[in-house]
Amino acid sequence: NQKKLNNLDAKEKQLESFTIDHTGKRMTTNQGLRVSNDDDSLRAGRRGPTIMEDFHFREKMTHFDHERIPERVVHARGSGAHGYFQVYEPMHELTEAGFLQDPSKKTPVFVRFSTVLGSKGSPDTARDVRGFATKFYTEEGIFDLVGNNIPIFFIQDAMKFPDVIHAGKPEPNREIPQAATAHDTFWDFVVNNTETAHMVLWVLSDRGIPRSFRMMEGFGVHTFRFVNKQGKARFVKFHWKPILGVHSLVWEEAQQLAGKDPDYHRRDLWNAIDAEHFPEYELGVQILEEEDEFAFDFDILDPTKFWPEEDIPVRKIGKLTLDRNVDNFFAETEQVAFHVANVVPGIDFTNDPLLQGRLFSYLDTQLIRLGGPNFHEIPINRSVSAVVNNQRDGYHRMTINRGVTSYSVNSLQNNDPKPSSEKEGGYVHYAEKVDGRKIRERSPSFNDHYSQATFFWNSMSEVEKQHIINAFHFEVGNVENKQIRQRVVEVFNNVDSELATLIAAGIGVDPPMAPGGTGVKASSPAVSQMTTKKSPK
Numbered sequence: 401n402q403k404k405l406n407n408l409d410a411k412e413k414q415l416e417s418f419t420i421d422h423t424g425k426r427m428t429t430n431q432g433l434r435v436s437n438d439d440d441s442l443r444a445g446r447r448g449p450t451i452m453e454d455f456h457f458r459e460k461m462t463h464f465d466h467e468r469i470p471e472r473v474v475h476a477r478g479s480g481a482h483g484y485f486q487v488y489e490p491m492h493e494l495t496e497a498g499f500l501q502d503p504s505k506k507t508p509v510f511v512r513f514s515t516v517l518g519s520k521g522s523p524d525t526a527r528d529v530r531g532f533a534t535k536f537y538t539e540e541g542i543f544d545l546v547g548n549n550i551p552i553f554f555i556q557d558a559m560k561f562p563d564v565i566h567a568g569k570p571e572p573n574r575e576i577p578q579a580a581t582a583h584d585t586f587w588d589f590v591v592n593n594t595e596t597a598h599m600v601l602w603v604l605s606d607r608g609i610p611r612s613f614r615m616m617e618g619f620g621v622h623t624f625r626f627v628n629k630q631g632k633a634r635f636v637k638f639h640w641k642p643i644l645g646v647h648s649l650v651w652e653e654a655q656q657l658a659g660k661d662p663d664y665h666r667r668d669l670w671n672a673i674d675a676e677h678f679p680e681y682e683l684g685v686q687i688l689e690e691e692d693e694f695a696f697d698f699d700i701l702d703p704t705k706f707w708p709e710e711d712i713p714v715r716k717i718g719k720l721t722l723d724r725n726v727d728n729f730f731a732e733t734e735q736v737a738f739h740v741a742n743v744v745p746g747i748d749f750t751n752d753p754l755l756q757g758r759l760f761s762y763l764d765t766q767l768i769r770l771g772g773p774n775f776h777e778i779p780i781n782r783s784v785s786a787v788v789n790n791q792r793d794g795y796h797r798m799t800i801n802r803g804v805t806s807y808s809v810n811s812l813q814n815n816d817p818k819p820s821s822e823k824e825g826g827y828v829h830y831a832e833k834v835d836g837r838k839i840r841e842r843s844p845s846f847n848d849h850y851s852q853a854t855f856f857w858n859s860m861s862e863v864e865k866q867h868i869i870n871a872f873h874f875e876v877g878n879v880e881n882k883q884i885r886q887r888v889v890e891v892f893n894n895v896d897s898e899l900a901t902l903i904a905a906g907i908g909v910d911p912p913m914a915p916g917g918t919g920v921k922a923s924s925p926a927v928s929q930m931t932t933k934k935s936p937k
Protein backbone atom coordinates (compact mmCIF):
# COMPACT_ATOMS: atom_id res chain seq x y z
CA ASN A 401 0.00 0.00 0.00
CA GLN A 402 2.91 2.35 0.78
CA LYS A 403 4.24 1.82 -2.74
CA LYS A 404 0.84 2.73 -4.16
CA LEU A 405 0.76 5.87 -2.04
CA ASN A 406 4.15 6.99 -3.33
CA ASN A 407 2.88 6.81 -6.88
CA LEU A 408 -0.20 8.88 -6.27
CA ASP A 409 -0.13 12.58 -6.98
CA ALA A 410 -0.50 15.12 -4.21
CA LYS A 411 -4.29 15.36 -4.35
CA GLU A 412 -4.84 11.62 -4.55
CA LYS A 413 -2.60 11.14 -1.51
CA GLN A 414 -4.53 13.77 0.37
CA LEU A 415 -7.90 12.18 -0.50
CA GLU A 416 -6.57 8.70 0.30
CA SER A 417 -5.80 9.81 3.84
CA PHE A 418 -9.50 10.52 4.38
CA THR A 419 -10.91 7.33 2.85
CA ILE A 420 -11.99 4.34 4.87
CA ASP A 421 -11.93 0.72 3.83
CA HIS A 422 -14.57 -1.17 5.82
CA THR A 423 -13.58 -4.61 4.57
CA GLY A 424 -13.46 -7.16 7.35
CA LYS A 425 -13.98 -4.56 10.08
CA ARG A 426 -16.38 -4.83 13.03
CA MET A 427 -19.31 -2.41 13.14
CA THR A 428 -19.23 0.33 15.78
CA THR A 429 -21.26 3.37 16.79
CA ASN A 430 -19.88 6.80 15.98
CA GLN A 431 -18.19 6.71 19.36
CA GLY A 432 -16.25 3.59 18.39
CA LEU A 433 -18.31 1.24 20.56
CA ARG A 434 -18.73 -2.24 19.10
CA VAL A 435 -22.34 -2.98 18.17
CA SER A 436 -23.99 -6.30 19.08
CA ASN A 437 -27.16 -6.10 16.97
CA ASP A 438 -27.96 -3.69 14.13
CA ASP A 439 -31.39 -5.13 13.23
CA ASP A 440 -33.62 -4.70 16.28
CA SER A 441 -34.35 -1.67 18.41
CA LEU A 442 -34.20 -1.99 22.18
CA ARG A 443 -37.71 -2.92 23.44
CA ALA A 444 -39.42 -3.38 26.75
CA GLY A 445 -40.47 -6.97 26.13
CA ARG A 446 -40.63 -8.75 22.76
CA ARG A 447 -43.82 -6.94 21.72
CA GLY A 448 -43.33 -3.83 23.88
CA PRO A 449 -42.44 -0.20 23.08
CA THR A 450 -38.99 0.95 21.98
CA ILE A 451 -37.23 2.62 24.86
CA MET A 452 -35.51 6.04 24.95
CA GLU A 453 -32.33 4.52 26.25
CA ASP A 454 -31.61 3.01 22.82
CA PHE A 455 -28.65 5.25 21.93
CA HIS A 456 -27.70 3.01 19.04
CA PHE A 457 -31.13 3.38 17.39
CA ARG A 458 -31.22 7.13 18.06
CA GLU A 459 -27.76 7.74 16.65
CA LYS A 460 -28.43 5.67 13.52
CA MET A 461 -31.78 7.33 12.86
CA THR A 462 -30.59 10.86 13.65
CA HIS A 463 -27.69 10.53 11.27
CA PHE A 464 -30.02 9.28 8.55
CA ASP A 465 -32.47 12.13 9.22
CA HIS A 466 -29.65 14.62 8.59
CA GLU A 467 -28.11 12.95 5.52
CA ARG A 468 -29.21 15.53 2.97
CA ILE A 469 -27.76 18.96 2.34
CA PRO A 470 -29.48 21.58 0.16
CA GLU A 471 -28.93 21.05 -3.53
CA ARG A 472 -27.11 23.83 -5.39
CA VAL A 473 -29.48 26.72 -6.15
CA VAL A 474 -28.39 26.29 -9.80
CA HIS A 475 -26.40 23.47 -11.45
CA ALA A 476 -27.91 20.99 -8.94
CA ARG A 477 -27.61 18.02 -11.31
CA GLY A 478 -23.99 17.13 -11.94
CA SER A 479 -21.32 14.46 -12.40
CA GLY A 480 -17.67 14.68 -11.47
CA ALA A 481 -14.33 13.05 -12.21
CA HIS A 482 -10.67 13.39 -11.27
CA GLY A 483 -7.83 13.95 -13.66
CA TYR A 484 -4.78 16.02 -14.39
CA PHE A 485 -3.70 18.98 -16.49
CA GLN A 486 -0.44 19.44 -18.37
CA VAL A 487 0.69 22.59 -20.15
CA TYR A 488 2.32 22.18 -23.62
CA GLU A 489 5.02 24.85 -23.22
CA PRO A 490 6.06 27.46 -20.65
CA MET A 491 3.61 30.36 -20.68
CA HIS A 492 5.76 32.86 -18.77
CA GLU A 493 5.48 35.49 -21.50
CA LEU A 494 1.75 35.71 -20.84
CA THR A 495 1.26 34.63 -17.23
CA GLU A 496 3.27 33.84 -14.14
CA ALA A 497 0.77 31.13 -13.10
CA GLY A 498 3.00 28.31 -11.82
CA PHE A 499 0.90 25.44 -13.19
CA LEU A 500 1.27 26.90 -16.70
CA GLN A 501 5.08 26.72 -16.85
CA ASP A 502 6.45 23.19 -16.75
CA PRO A 503 5.26 20.72 -19.44
CA SER A 504 6.51 17.77 -17.38
CA LYS A 505 4.31 18.65 -14.42
CA LYS A 506 0.85 17.12 -13.90
CA THR A 507 -1.51 19.35 -11.92
CA PRO A 508 -4.33 17.37 -10.28
CA VAL A 509 -7.84 18.52 -11.22
CA PHE A 510 -11.44 17.74 -10.35
CA VAL A 511 -14.14 18.49 -12.93
CA ARG A 512 -17.89 18.69 -12.40
CA PHE A 513 -20.26 18.79 -15.39
CA SER A 514 -23.85 19.87 -14.81
CA THR A 515 -27.13 21.08 -16.18
CA VAL A 516 -28.24 24.48 -14.87
CA LEU A 517 -31.94 24.52 -14.14
CA GLY A 518 -33.04 20.98 -13.31
CA SER A 519 -33.09 19.70 -9.76
CA LYS A 520 -30.67 17.05 -8.50
CA GLY A 521 -32.74 14.16 -9.87
CA SER A 522 -33.63 15.67 -13.23
CA PRO A 523 -32.73 13.96 -16.53
CA ASP A 524 -29.30 14.55 -18.03
CA THR A 525 -30.51 15.18 -21.58
CA ALA A 526 -32.84 18.13 -20.91
CA ARG A 527 -32.35 21.12 -23.21
CA ASP A 528 -30.20 23.44 -21.10
CA VAL A 529 -26.80 25.05 -20.75
CA ARG A 530 -24.15 22.67 -19.35
CA GLY A 531 -21.71 23.63 -16.60
CA PHE A 532 -18.04 22.68 -17.04
CA ALA A 533 -16.27 23.55 -13.77
CA THR A 534 -12.61 22.67 -13.21
CA LYS A 535 -10.69 22.81 -9.96
CA PHE A 536 -6.91 22.91 -10.39
CA TYR A 537 -5.04 21.89 -7.22
CA THR A 538 -1.91 23.93 -7.93
CA GLU A 539 1.14 24.38 -5.72
CA GLU A 540 0.19 28.05 -5.41
CA GLY A 541 -3.35 27.36 -4.22
CA ILE A 542 -6.62 26.48 -5.90
CA PHE A 543 -7.58 27.85 -9.31
CA ASP A 544 -11.20 27.29 -10.34
CA LEU A 545 -12.28 27.75 -13.96
CA VAL A 546 -16.07 27.76 -13.52
CA GLY A 547 -17.32 27.65 -17.10
CA ASN A 548 -20.22 26.62 -19.31
CA ASN A 549 -20.50 24.82 -22.68
CA ILE A 550 -21.70 28.02 -24.39
CA PRO A 551 -19.30 30.98 -24.81
CA ILE A 552 -21.74 33.70 -23.78
CA PHE A 553 -24.44 34.24 -21.16
CA PHE A 554 -28.10 35.30 -20.90
CA ILE A 555 -27.56 38.56 -19.06
CA GLN A 556 -25.04 41.38 -18.79
CA ASP A 557 -25.28 42.32 -15.12
CA ALA A 558 -25.23 40.04 -12.06
CA MET A 559 -28.14 42.03 -10.68
CA LYS A 560 -30.37 40.14 -13.14
CA PHE A 561 -29.17 36.63 -12.19
CA PRO A 562 -31.85 35.88 -9.58
CA ASP A 563 -34.46 37.05 -12.13
CA VAL A 564 -33.28 34.93 -15.05
CA ILE A 565 -33.04 31.88 -12.79
CA HIS A 566 -36.47 32.46 -11.20
CA ALA A 567 -37.91 32.78 -14.71
CA GLY A 568 -36.27 29.54 -15.88
CA LYS A 569 -36.93 27.34 -12.82
CA PRO A 570 -40.40 25.74 -12.47
CA GLU A 571 -43.18 28.23 -11.77
CA PRO A 572 -43.40 29.08 -8.05
CA ASN A 573 -47.06 28.19 -7.50
CA ARG A 574 -47.28 24.69 -8.99
CA GLU A 575 -43.57 23.83 -9.39
CA ILE A 576 -44.19 22.84 -13.04
CA PRO A 577 -43.07 22.56 -15.73
CA GLN A 578 -39.62 21.10 -15.16
CA ALA A 579 -38.59 21.73 -18.78
CA ALA A 580 -36.21 24.65 -18.46
CA THR A 581 -37.15 26.70 -21.48
CA ALA A 582 -40.67 25.55 -22.29
CA HIS A 583 -42.85 27.82 -20.24
CA ASP A 584 -44.40 31.23 -19.96
CA THR A 585 -42.12 32.70 -17.29
CA PHE A 586 -38.91 31.92 -19.18
CA TRP A 587 -40.16 33.43 -22.45
CA ASP A 588 -41.73 36.36 -20.61
CA PHE A 589 -38.25 37.09 -19.26
CA VAL A 590 -36.72 36.75 -22.73
CA VAL A 591 -39.11 39.19 -24.41
CA ASN A 592 -38.67 41.72 -21.61
CA ASN A 593 -34.85 41.38 -21.56
CA THR A 594 -33.65 41.27 -25.13
CA GLU A 595 -29.99 40.96 -24.10
CA THR A 596 -30.91 37.23 -23.77
CA ALA A 597 -31.55 36.83 -27.54
CA HIS A 598 -28.04 35.72 -28.47
CA MET A 599 -27.78 33.10 -25.71
CA VAL A 600 -31.31 31.83 -26.37
CA LEU A 601 -30.31 31.03 -29.96
CA TRP A 602 -27.31 29.02 -28.74
CA VAL A 603 -29.44 27.13 -26.21
CA LEU A 604 -32.07 26.28 -28.85
CA SER A 605 -29.31 25.10 -31.19
CA ASP A 606 -27.83 21.62 -30.97
CA ARG A 607 -25.44 22.96 -28.31
CA GLY A 608 -28.34 22.75 -25.84
CA ILE A 609 -28.50 18.94 -26.10
CA PRO A 610 -24.91 17.61 -26.04
CA ARG A 611 -24.30 13.97 -26.95
CA SER A 612 -21.81 13.44 -24.13
CA PHE A 613 -19.83 15.44 -21.60
CA ARG A 614 -16.83 14.06 -23.48
CA MET A 615 -17.93 15.84 -26.65
CA MET A 616 -18.63 19.27 -25.28
CA GLU A 617 -16.68 22.51 -25.38
CA GLY A 618 -16.18 24.63 -22.28
CA PHE A 619 -15.81 28.39 -21.97
CA GLY A 620 -14.80 30.72 -19.14
CA VAL A 621 -17.27 33.16 -20.79
CA HIS A 622 -15.94 36.31 -19.11
CA THR A 623 -12.89 38.26 -20.14
CA PHE A 624 -10.15 37.54 -17.59
CA ARG A 625 -6.60 38.84 -17.34
CA PHE A 626 -3.27 37.09 -17.69
CA VAL A 627 -0.44 38.92 -15.91
CA ASN A 628 3.23 38.02 -16.35
CA LYS A 629 6.10 38.37 -13.87
CA GLN A 630 6.97 41.78 -15.25
CA GLY A 631 3.46 42.98 -14.38
CA LYS A 632 2.33 43.18 -18.02
CA ALA A 633 -1.36 42.31 -18.34
CA ARG A 634 -3.39 41.06 -21.30
CA PHE A 635 -7.05 40.15 -21.68
CA VAL A 636 -7.79 36.43 -21.97
CA LYS A 637 -10.77 34.22 -22.75
CA PHE A 638 -10.56 30.54 -21.72
CA HIS A 639 -11.77 27.61 -23.86
CA TRP A 640 -11.91 23.84 -23.46
CA LYS A 641 -11.82 21.95 -26.79
CA PRO A 642 -12.77 18.24 -26.56
CA ILE A 643 -10.41 15.89 -28.41
CA LEU A 644 -13.44 13.85 -29.53
CA GLY A 645 -14.98 16.94 -31.19
CA VAL A 646 -18.34 18.57 -30.48
CA HIS A 647 -21.38 16.35 -30.97
CA SER A 648 -25.03 16.67 -30.08
CA LEU A 649 -28.09 14.51 -29.72
CA VAL A 650 -31.13 15.14 -31.87
CA TRP A 651 -34.22 16.26 -29.98
CA GLU A 652 -36.12 12.98 -30.36
CA GLU A 653 -33.13 11.09 -28.88
CA ALA A 654 -32.84 13.58 -26.03
CA GLN A 655 -36.53 13.21 -25.19
CA GLN A 656 -36.51 9.42 -25.28
CA LEU A 657 -33.32 9.19 -23.23
CA ALA A 658 -34.80 11.49 -20.60
CA GLY A 659 -37.37 8.75 -19.97
CA LYS A 660 -35.40 5.61 -20.69
CA ASP A 661 -32.06 6.54 -19.17
CA PRO A 662 -32.16 9.82 -17.24
CA ASP A 663 -28.53 9.14 -16.18
CA TYR A 664 -27.34 8.99 -19.80
CA HIS A 665 -24.51 11.54 -19.51
CA ARG A 666 -23.48 10.43 -16.03
CA ARG A 667 -23.33 6.80 -17.14
CA ASP A 668 -21.42 7.68 -20.32
CA LEU A 669 -18.77 9.59 -18.34
CA TRP A 670 -18.42 6.88 -15.71
CA ASN A 671 -18.26 4.02 -18.23
CA ALA A 672 -15.74 5.79 -20.47
CA ILE A 673 -13.36 6.40 -17.57
CA ASP A 674 -13.95 2.90 -16.23
CA ALA A 675 -13.03 1.47 -19.66
CA GLU A 676 -9.94 3.73 -19.72
CA HIS A 677 -11.25 5.79 -22.65
CA PHE A 678 -10.20 8.88 -20.77
CA PRO A 679 -11.98 12.09 -21.80
CA GLU A 680 -9.51 14.75 -22.97
CA TYR A 681 -9.88 18.47 -23.58
CA GLU A 682 -7.34 21.03 -24.75
CA LEU A 683 -7.16 24.32 -22.91
CA GLY A 684 -7.31 27.20 -25.36
CA VAL A 685 -6.76 30.89 -24.78
CA GLN A 686 -7.68 33.93 -26.84
CA ILE A 687 -5.33 36.79 -26.00
CA LEU A 688 -6.05 40.47 -26.50
CA GLU A 689 -3.54 43.25 -25.87
CA GLU A 690 -4.73 45.97 -23.50
CA GLU A 691 -4.35 48.61 -26.20
CA ASP A 692 -6.91 46.72 -28.33
CA GLU A 693 -9.61 46.92 -25.66
CA PHE A 694 -11.77 49.17 -27.85
CA ALA A 695 -10.86 47.71 -31.26
CA PHE A 696 -14.17 45.87 -31.68
CA ASP A 697 -17.72 46.97 -32.29
CA PHE A 698 -18.80 45.16 -29.13
CA ASP A 699 -17.59 45.73 -25.58
CA ILE A 700 -15.15 43.05 -24.43
CA LEU A 701 -16.62 43.39 -20.91
CA ASP A 702 -20.08 42.36 -22.21
CA PRO A 703 -20.60 38.64 -21.39
CA THR A 704 -23.32 38.28 -24.06
CA LYS A 705 -20.59 38.59 -26.72
CA PHE A 706 -17.90 36.17 -27.87
CA TRP A 707 -14.57 37.07 -29.45
CA PRO A 708 -14.64 35.96 -33.10
CA GLU A 709 -12.01 33.25 -33.46
CA GLU A 710 -10.89 34.58 -36.83
CA ASP A 711 -9.91 37.91 -35.33
CA ILE A 712 -8.46 36.43 -32.15
CA PRO A 713 -7.39 32.83 -32.75
CA VAL A 714 -7.61 30.23 -29.99
CA ARG A 715 -4.14 29.12 -28.97
CA LYS A 716 -4.08 25.62 -27.46
CA ILE A 717 -1.81 25.66 -24.45
CA GLY A 718 -2.36 22.39 -22.61
CA LYS A 719 -4.45 19.28 -22.05
CA LEU A 720 -6.86 18.04 -19.40
CA THR A 721 -7.31 14.27 -18.99
CA LEU A 722 -10.04 12.77 -16.79
CA ASP A 723 -8.75 9.39 -15.66
CA ARG A 724 -10.42 8.52 -12.37
CA ASN A 725 -14.00 8.14 -11.21
CA VAL A 726 -14.99 9.30 -7.75
CA ASP A 727 -15.03 6.91 -4.79
CA ASN A 728 -18.06 8.57 -3.25
CA PHE A 729 -20.54 10.82 -5.05
CA PHE A 730 -21.60 12.78 -1.98
CA ALA A 731 -18.11 13.32 -0.54
CA GLU A 732 -16.67 14.47 -3.83
CA THR A 733 -19.18 15.51 -6.51
CA GLU A 734 -21.80 16.90 -4.15
CA GLN A 735 -19.48 18.60 -1.67
CA VAL A 736 -17.10 20.14 -4.16
CA ALA A 737 -17.27 23.94 -4.08
CA PHE A 738 -16.08 25.93 -7.08
CA HIS A 739 -15.66 29.68 -6.94
CA VAL A 740 -14.65 32.10 -9.72
CA ALA A 741 -12.69 34.09 -7.13
CA ASN A 742 -10.28 31.18 -6.58
CA VAL A 743 -7.33 32.40 -8.65
CA VAL A 744 -3.53 32.10 -8.51
CA PRO A 745 -0.85 34.71 -9.25
CA GLY A 746 -0.86 35.45 -12.99
CA ILE A 747 -4.65 35.23 -13.38
CA ASP A 748 -6.89 38.20 -12.58
CA PHE A 749 -10.37 39.62 -13.19
CA THR A 750 -11.87 42.38 -15.31
CA ASN A 751 -14.80 44.71 -14.70
CA ASP A 752 -17.32 42.51 -16.54
CA PRO A 753 -20.39 43.26 -14.37
CA LEU A 754 -21.53 39.64 -14.48
CA LEU A 755 -18.14 38.37 -13.32
CA GLN A 756 -18.00 40.97 -10.56
CA GLY A 757 -21.31 39.70 -9.12
CA ARG A 758 -20.21 36.08 -9.37
CA LEU A 759 -17.18 36.96 -7.27
CA PHE A 760 -19.63 37.51 -4.41
CA SER A 761 -22.22 34.79 -5.06
CA TYR A 762 -20.32 31.49 -4.89
CA LEU A 763 -18.77 31.82 -1.43
CA ASP A 764 -22.04 33.22 -0.13
CA THR A 765 -24.13 30.28 -1.36
CA GLN A 766 -21.56 27.71 -0.20
CA LEU A 767 -21.64 29.10 3.33
CA ILE A 768 -25.20 27.83 3.61
CA ARG A 769 -25.00 24.84 1.26
CA LEU A 770 -21.98 23.37 3.03
CA GLY A 771 -22.83 24.45 6.56
CA GLY A 772 -20.54 27.29 7.57
CA PRO A 773 -17.13 28.77 6.95
CA ASN A 774 -14.97 25.63 7.10
CA PHE A 775 -15.97 23.88 3.86
CA HIS A 776 -12.47 24.49 2.47
CA GLU A 777 -11.43 21.70 4.89
CA ILE A 778 -13.69 19.10 3.22
CA PRO A 779 -11.22 16.72 1.51
CA ILE A 780 -12.32 17.47 -2.09
CA ASN A 781 -11.97 21.21 -1.46
CA ARG A 782 -8.61 21.12 0.34
CA SER A 783 -5.72 22.92 -1.23
CA VAL A 784 -2.59 20.79 -1.70
CA SER A 785 -0.52 23.78 -0.67
CA ALA A 786 -0.53 24.51 3.05
CA VAL A 787 -3.37 26.67 4.40
CA VAL A 788 -1.98 29.04 7.03
CA ASN A 789 -3.83 32.00 8.50
CA ASN A 790 -5.50 33.37 11.63
CA GLN A 791 -9.02 32.28 10.70
CA ARG A 792 -10.42 30.17 13.54
CA ASP A 793 -13.36 28.15 14.81
CA GLY A 794 -16.86 27.92 13.30
CA TYR A 795 -19.07 24.90 12.61
CA HIS A 796 -17.27 21.65 11.77
CA ARG A 797 -13.73 22.97 12.25
CA MET A 798 -11.24 20.16 11.60
CA THR A 799 -7.89 21.92 11.96
CA ILE A 800 -6.42 22.09 15.45
CA ASN A 801 -4.45 25.32 15.52
CA ARG A 802 -1.76 25.40 18.19
CA GLY A 803 -0.46 28.38 20.12
CA VAL A 804 -1.63 31.31 22.17
CA THR A 805 -2.32 33.85 19.42
CA SER A 806 -4.71 34.02 16.47
CA TYR A 807 -4.06 37.57 15.33
CA SER A 808 -1.47 39.40 13.41
CA VAL A 809 0.88 41.17 14.02
CA ASN A 810 1.65 39.69 17.44
CA SER A 811 4.73 39.84 19.62
CA LEU A 812 3.96 36.85 21.85
CA GLN A 813 4.62 34.07 19.44
CA ASN A 814 7.42 34.12 16.93
CA ASN A 815 5.78 31.70 14.49
CA ASP A 816 2.65 33.68 13.55
CA PRO A 817 1.98 33.54 9.80
CA LYS A 818 3.46 36.37 7.75
CA PRO A 819 2.19 37.67 4.38
CA SER A 820 4.43 37.17 1.34
CA SER A 821 5.66 39.86 -0.97
CA GLU A 822 4.79 39.59 -4.67
CA LYS A 823 8.30 38.20 -5.28
CA GLU A 824 7.70 35.51 -2.66
CA GLY A 825 4.45 34.43 -4.36
CA GLY A 826 1.95 36.69 -2.58
CA TYR A 827 -1.14 37.42 -4.70
CA VAL A 828 -1.21 41.06 -5.73
CA HIS A 829 -4.25 42.37 -7.62
CA TYR A 830 -3.55 43.95 -10.98
CA ALA A 831 -3.38 47.69 -10.36
CA GLU A 832 -5.96 48.68 -12.97
CA LYS A 833 -6.75 52.38 -12.98
CA VAL A 834 -10.41 52.94 -12.16
CA ASP A 835 -12.01 56.35 -12.26
CA GLY A 836 -15.68 57.19 -12.48
CA ARG A 837 -18.85 58.45 -10.92
CA LYS A 838 -20.89 56.09 -8.72
CA ILE A 839 -23.89 55.27 -10.95
CA ARG A 840 -26.50 52.52 -11.42
CA GLU A 841 -26.56 52.49 -15.20
CA ARG A 842 -25.79 50.09 -18.09
CA SER A 843 -22.97 51.21 -20.39
CA PRO A 844 -24.29 52.18 -23.85
CA SER A 845 -21.53 49.96 -25.25
CA PHE A 846 -23.70 47.02 -24.07
CA ASN A 847 -26.73 48.15 -26.12
CA ASP A 848 -26.40 45.93 -29.17
CA HIS A 849 -28.42 42.79 -28.38
CA TYR A 850 -28.71 41.35 -31.87
CA SER A 851 -25.64 41.59 -34.13
CA GLN A 852 -23.83 38.52 -32.80
CA ALA A 853 -27.14 36.62 -32.65
CA THR A 854 -27.52 37.32 -36.36
CA PHE A 855 -23.94 36.19 -37.00
CA PHE A 856 -24.62 32.98 -35.12
CA TRP A 857 -27.86 32.32 -37.02
CA ASN A 858 -26.16 32.97 -40.37
CA SER A 859 -23.30 30.64 -39.48
CA MET A 860 -25.65 27.65 -39.12
CA SER A 861 -26.07 25.04 -41.86
CA GLU A 862 -29.59 24.40 -43.18
CA VAL A 863 -29.97 21.33 -40.94
CA GLU A 864 -28.80 23.27 -37.89
CA LYS A 865 -31.22 26.09 -38.73
CA GLN A 866 -34.08 23.60 -38.99
CA HIS A 867 -33.18 22.20 -35.55
CA ILE A 868 -33.32 25.71 -34.10
CA ILE A 869 -36.73 26.38 -35.69
CA ASN A 870 -38.01 23.02 -34.38
CA ALA A 871 -36.75 23.91 -30.91
CA PHE A 872 -38.57 27.25 -31.05
CA HIS A 873 -41.75 25.45 -32.09
CA PHE A 874 -41.50 23.01 -29.19
CA GLU A 875 -40.36 25.43 -26.49
CA VAL A 876 -42.37 28.54 -27.41
CA GLY A 877 -45.26 26.36 -28.59
CA ASN A 878 -45.70 25.33 -24.95
CA VAL A 879 -46.19 28.96 -23.86
CA GLU A 880 -49.85 29.44 -22.95
CA ASN A 881 -49.91 33.23 -23.20
CA LYS A 882 -50.40 34.17 -26.85
CA GLN A 883 -49.10 37.71 -26.36
CA ILE A 884 -45.75 36.35 -25.19
CA ARG A 885 -45.58 34.00 -28.19
CA GLN A 886 -46.23 36.95 -30.48
CA ARG A 887 -43.56 39.04 -28.77
CA VAL A 888 -41.01 36.22 -29.21
CA VAL A 889 -41.56 36.58 -32.96
CA GLU A 890 -41.04 40.34 -32.79
CA VAL A 891 -37.85 40.01 -30.70
CA PHE A 892 -36.28 37.43 -33.04
CA ASN A 893 -37.33 39.53 -36.00
CA ASN A 894 -34.50 41.79 -34.88
CA VAL A 895 -32.13 38.86 -35.43
CA ASP A 896 -33.45 37.71 -38.80
CA SER A 897 -36.84 38.19 -40.42
CA GLU A 898 -36.85 34.75 -42.07
CA LEU A 899 -36.13 33.17 -38.67
CA ALA A 900 -39.01 35.16 -37.12
CA THR A 901 -41.40 34.19 -39.92
CA LEU A 902 -40.49 30.50 -39.57
CA ILE A 903 -40.94 30.65 -35.78
CA ALA A 904 -44.36 32.29 -36.16
CA ALA A 905 -45.54 29.59 -38.55
CA GLY A 906 -45.24 26.89 -35.88
CA ILE A 907 -46.60 28.60 -32.77
CA GLY A 908 -50.01 29.87 -33.85
CA VAL A 909 -49.24 33.59 -34.09
CA ASP A 910 -48.86 36.19 -36.84
CA PRO A 911 -45.64 36.67 -38.81
CA PRO A 912 -43.57 39.71 -37.80
CA MET A 913 -45.15 43.09 -38.49
CA ALA A 914 -42.11 45.03 -39.69
CA PRO A 915 -39.48 43.85 -42.21
CA GLY A 916 -37.00 43.45 -39.30
CA GLY A 917 -33.56 41.81 -39.34
CA THR A 918 -31.82 44.83 -37.88
CA GLY A 919 -28.93 42.66 -36.77
CA VAL A 920 -25.86 42.82 -38.98
CA LYS A 921 -25.79 40.17 -41.69
CA ALA A 922 -22.68 38.06 -41.79
CA SER A 923 -21.54 36.86 -45.16
CA SER A 924 -19.32 34.11 -43.83
CA PRO A 925 -20.78 30.68 -43.10
CA ALA A 926 -18.98 29.71 -39.90
CA VAL A 927 -18.83 31.27 -36.48
CA SER A 928 -15.09 30.75 -36.45
CA GLN A 929 -14.84 32.84 -39.60
CA MET A 930 -16.83 35.76 -38.32
CA THR A 931 -15.27 39.16 -38.31
CA THR A 932 -16.61 42.02 -36.33
CA LYS A 933 -13.39 43.96 -36.03
CA LYS A 934 -13.73 47.65 -36.69
CA SER A 935 -12.06 48.58 -39.94
CA PRO A 936 -8.85 50.54 -39.38
CA LYS A 937 -9.49 54.28 -39.24
Ligand code: HEM
Binds near residue numbers: 473475757
Ligand atom coordinates in the same frame (compact mmCIF):
# COMPACT_ATOMS: atom_id res chain seq x y z
C1 HEM B 1 -22.97 27.27 -9.92
C2 HEM B 1 -24.24 31.86 -9.24
C3 HEM B 1 -23.17 32.92 -13.82
C4 HEM B 1 -21.14 28.58 -14.22
C5 HEM B 1 -23.47 28.41 -9.36
C6 HEM B 1 -23.99 28.51 -8.04
C7 HEM B 1 -24.34 29.80 -7.85
C8 HEM B 1 -24.05 30.52 -9.05
C9 HEM B 1 -24.95 30.40 -6.59
C10 HEM B 1 -24.10 27.36 -7.04
C11 HEM B 1 -22.73 27.15 -6.44
C12 HEM B 1 -22.70 26.12 -5.35
O1 HEM B 1 -23.71 25.84 -4.71
O2 HEM B 1 -21.60 25.60 -5.12
C13 HEM B 1 -24.03 32.54 -10.40
C14 HEM B 1 -24.26 33.95 -10.60
C15 HEM B 1 -23.98 34.24 -11.89
C16 HEM B 1 -23.56 33.00 -12.51
C17 HEM B 1 -24.73 34.91 -9.53
C18 HEM B 1 -24.05 35.54 -12.63
C19 HEM B 1 -24.07 36.69 -12.01
C20 HEM B 1 -22.48 31.86 -14.31
C21 HEM B 1 -21.77 31.86 -15.56
C22 HEM B 1 -21.20 30.64 -15.65
C23 HEM B 1 -21.55 29.87 -14.48
C24 HEM B 1 -21.66 33.03 -16.53
C25 HEM B 1 -20.30 30.12 -16.74
C26 HEM B 1 -19.29 30.82 -17.19
C27 HEM B 1 -21.49 27.87 -13.11
C28 HEM B 1 -21.18 26.47 -12.93
C29 HEM B 1 -21.71 26.09 -11.70
C30 HEM B 1 -22.33 27.26 -11.14
C31 HEM B 1 -20.40 25.58 -13.89
C32 HEM B 1 -21.69 24.70 -11.10
C33 HEM B 1 -20.41 24.46 -10.35
C34 HEM B 1 -20.42 23.06 -9.79
O3 HEM B 1 -20.39 22.12 -10.62
O4 HEM B 1 -20.45 22.90 -8.57
N1 HEM B 1 -23.53 29.65 -9.97
N2 HEM B 1 -23.60 31.99 -11.58
N3 HEM B 1 -22.32 30.64 -13.68
N4 HEM B 1 -22.17 28.31 -12.02
FE1 HEM B 1 -22.87 30.15 -11.80
